[in-house]
Amino acid sequence: MNILIVEDESRIAKRIERLTRAIFGNALQSLKHIDNLSEALQFIENSTLDLVLLDLNLNGDNGFDLLKTAVSQSFHTIVISAYKDQAITAFEHGVLDFVPKPFNRERLEQALQRTITKAKIESSAIKFLAVKKRHRIQLIPITEVVYIKGAGVYTELFLTDGHKELHDKSLEKLEQLLSPAFERIHKSYLVKLSEIKEIVVRSGSKYRAELKNGERVPIGRTKYKDLKARWF
Structure with a gap:
C-alpha cells in the first residue's frame, strides 16, 4: 500500500500515521504526509498511490478542490474531517468513507479495512x-x-x-x-x-x-x- 495523508494539523497527522502503520503493518510500502493543497495536488499527479486520507480544511483552503481530482484517480479516497455536514457531498463525489473528527482507532480501522476487504459501501450515495x-x-x-x-x-x-x-x-x-x-x-x-x-x-x-x-x-x-x- 502506498498512502498519502493530507492534513494540516501536525498532531492529528502523526496520529493518523501511527494508526495507519499499526493497521497495515508490513503491507504498507510507503506513507507520505503533506500539509497543503498545492503540494498534495502535485504529489498526486506524479505518484503511484493506493489510498489518500484527506482533510477538507487545509490552512483555509477547501479540500474539495483536491477531492474532485482525487476521486478521478485510480486510488480510493477516505475523508477525515470535522466538517460532518460535508459527508453526504463527499460520498456523492465518490469517496470510500468519511471518518468524522474526533475519531478513535476503531473508526479509522473500519475505514481502512474497506480498502483491504474490498467490501461494497452498504448505502452508497454516489451521484x-x-x-x-x-x-x-x-x-x-x-x-x-x-x-x-x-x-x-x-x-x-x-x-x-x-x-x-x-x-x-x-x-x-x-x-x-x-x-x-x-x-x-x-x-x-x-x-x-x-x-x-x-x-x-x-x-x-x-x-x-x-x-x-x-x-x-x-x-x-x-x-x-x-x-x-x-x-x-
Whole structure:
C-alpha cells in the first residue's frame, strides 16, 4: 500500500500515521504526509498511490478542490474531517468513507479495512463519477451511466447519449462505490439493472443482457442466476 495523508494539523497527522502503520503493518510500502493543497495536488499527479486520507480544511483552503481530482484517480479516497455536514457531498463525489473528527482507532480501522476487504459501501450515495479531462475534471452523473466495462486497470463508462468516457479506477474499485442499482453481471461488466430490457439465452449456456439502447453485453455463467433473481 502506498498512502498519502493530507492534513494540516501536525498532531492529528502523526496520529493518523501511527494508526495507519499499526493497521497495515508490513503491507504498507510507503506513507507520505503533506500539509497543503498545492503540494498534495502535485504529489498526486506524479505518484503511484493506493489510498489518500484527506482533510477538507487545509490552512483555509477547501479540500474539495483536491477531492474532485482525487476521486478521478485510480486510488480510493477516505475523508477525515470535522466538517460532518460535508459527508453526504463527499460520498456523492465518490469517496470510500468519511471518518468524522474526533475519531478513535476503531473508526479509522473500519475505514481502512474497506480498502483491504474490498467490501461494497452498504448505502452508497454516489451521484457522480469524476473523469479526468485535459486541464479539468468532468463530473459524470450516475444517472447518465448505462454500463461500465473493464479495460485493464481502467474502465470505460458507456453513457445514455452514446458517448464513452475512460475512468482511471478499476472495475473492482468502482463496484465498491456504486449502489445496488448496478450489478456485476460478468467479470468485465457492471450494468445498471434498470437498463436491461431482456435476458437472452443461447445454445451452449451463453447468456446476454439486451439493453434498452439495443446493445448486448455478456452475462457470466456464474452470474446468471443471481442476475435473473434480481432483475425479475
